[in-house]
Amino acid sequence: MGSIAGIAVDLDWSLLIIFALITGVLAVGLFPAWHPEWPVALYWLAGLTAAVLFLASVLAHEFSHALVGRLRGISIRHITLFVFGGMAHMESEPRQWRDELYMSIAGPLASLAIGIGCLILARLLVGPIEIDPAAPEVFLAQLGLTPSVLLWLGQINIILAVFNMVPGFPLDGGRVLRALLWGMTGDLRRATRWASAGGQMFAWILISLGIAMAIGVRVPVFGAGLLPGVWLMFIGWFLNNAALTSYRQLLTRDALESVPVARLMTTSLTSVAEDLPVSELVERHLLHSEQRAYPVEQHAGGPVTGLVTLQDVRLLPREGWARTRVAEIMTPIDRLVTITPQEDALEALELLGRGNLNQVPVMEQGRVLGMVRREDILRWLSIHGDTRRDH
Ligand SMILES: [Zn+2]
Numbered sequence: 001m002g003s004i005a006g007i008a009v010d011l012d013w014s015l016l017i018i019f020a021l022i023t024g025v026l027a028v029g030l031f032p033a034w035h036p037e038w039p040v041a042l043y044w045l046a047g048l049t050a051a052v053l054f055l056a057s058v059l060a061h062e063f064s065h066a067l068v069g070r071l072r073g074i075s076i077r078h079i080t081l082f083v084f085g086g087m088a089h090m091e092s093e094p095r096q097w098r099d100e101l102y103m104s105i106a107g108p109l110a111s112l113a114i115g116i117g118c119l120i121l122a123r124l125l126v127g128p129i130e131i132d133p134a135a136p137e138v139f140l141a142q143l144g145l146t147p148s149v150l151l152w153l154g155q156i157n158i159i160l161a162v163f164n165m166v167p168g169f170p171l172d173g174g175r176v177l178r179a180l181l182w183g184m185t186g187d188l189r190r191a192t193r194w195a196s197a198g199g200q201m202f203a204w205i206l207i208s209l210g211i212a213m214a215i216g217v218r219v220p221v222f223g224a225g226l227l228p229g230v231w232l233m234f235i236g237w238f239l240n241n242a243a244l245t246s247y248r249q250l251l252t253r254d255a256l257e258s259v260p261v262a263r264l265m266t267t268s269l270t271s272v273a274e275d276l277p278v279s280e281l282v283e284r285h286l287l288h289s290e291q292r293a294y295p296v297e298q299h300a301g302g303p304v305t306g307l308v309t310l311q312d313v314r315l316l317p318r319e320g321w322a323r324t325r326v327a328e329i330m331t332p333i334d335r336l337v338t339i340t341p342q343e344d345a346l347e348a349l350e351l352l353g354r355g356n357l358n359q360v361p362v363m364e365q366g367r368v369l370g371m372v373r374r375e376d377i378l379r380w381l382s383i384h385g386d387t388r389r390d391h
Pocket of ligand 1: 061062065107108164172
């Protein structure tokens with residue numbers, strides 16, 4: 001979409017749903033209830049404004065995570081806004097519990113600050129009107145457009161802060177809990193398991209409440225009804241998945257962190273010479289082998305000068321295959337992403353993910369020792385990953 005302070009912002013298509021839903025609920029339900037005398041156009045104007053400002057405040061929440069993360073040395077390249085709010089994608093997990101704590105709590109604190117700020121601003125704009133607790137509608141009816149939007153925005157941001165602080169991983173509150181458990185026990189894996197169990201428990205509570213609401217039970221705070229009930233079940237299901245996934249990811253990390261790349265790499269590689277025509281590369285090698293990336297040597301047996309992949313060939317129009325040499329389409333060695341045999345499989349996987357690559361050459365002192373491919377890592381995981389049960 002765009003980028004702010006070097007952090008890219010993606011808007012997921014599902015955001016349109018939440019945007020339409022908020023605008024609709026406010027324009028048809030809330031604002032008409034507060035202001036029966038307003039013209040219809042004003043309801044929609046207020047609804048749209050509120051929905052836009054709401055998304056902006058979700059973005060501010062995510063940016064607080066990202067900026068505090070960056071201060072603590074955790075790089076965050078992009079933020080996604082989607083139907084359940086936002087997500088700041090970390091390139092690496094925090095190395096210390098304090099980093100995780102500060103980063104996780106920054107988002108809810110931002111939401112809380114925005115929420116309180118909106119309420120104060122609304123109060124200042126309205127001036128000295130008495131609120132009669134017995135008849136709040138009298139007070140609400142006196143609010144103009146801006147204070148009405150601010151009042152809703154303030155409330156929703158405070159609700160957002162509270163919801164996110166529920167101690168279930170991977171919600172912010174679950175991350176805060178995990179950081180504290182991590183600090184207390186010094187054991188990230190156990191801390192994650194407990195925080196993830198908290199997340200699943202909370203998810204099942206939401207699902208149960210959703211079912212109860214859908215069959216007509218009135219739940220305090222949440223209300224009743226089929227649609228809100230299904231919505232709550234959906235959020236619960238999503239959280240349950242997220243809690244399970246994040247715990248499995250940690251097990252994967254654990255399994256990969258202890259394996260040097262040297263144990264996973266493919267070593268029986270065919271190399272090609274720089275002056276080989278691309279058509280020959282296809283005929284002699286790509287069509288007859290599983291190997292998709294070929295080290296390119298200056299001459300047969302000479303020093304490696306680059307890497308040519310199936311992807312490079314695909315980018316070249318077929319008419320040019322016969323008169324183009326591999327040297328012209330290869331990635332030169334100084335621009336290659338490489339890894340050393342001593343680095344671990346997790347670093348290799350992160351490297352593959354970051355560059356959206358299928359393989360990384362393993363190099364030492366200018367020599368290509370082998371290639372570590374995505375499927376090598378996945379195969380290793382399928383053999384070793386599940387057997388390492390957690391106790
Ligand atoms: Zn957050």
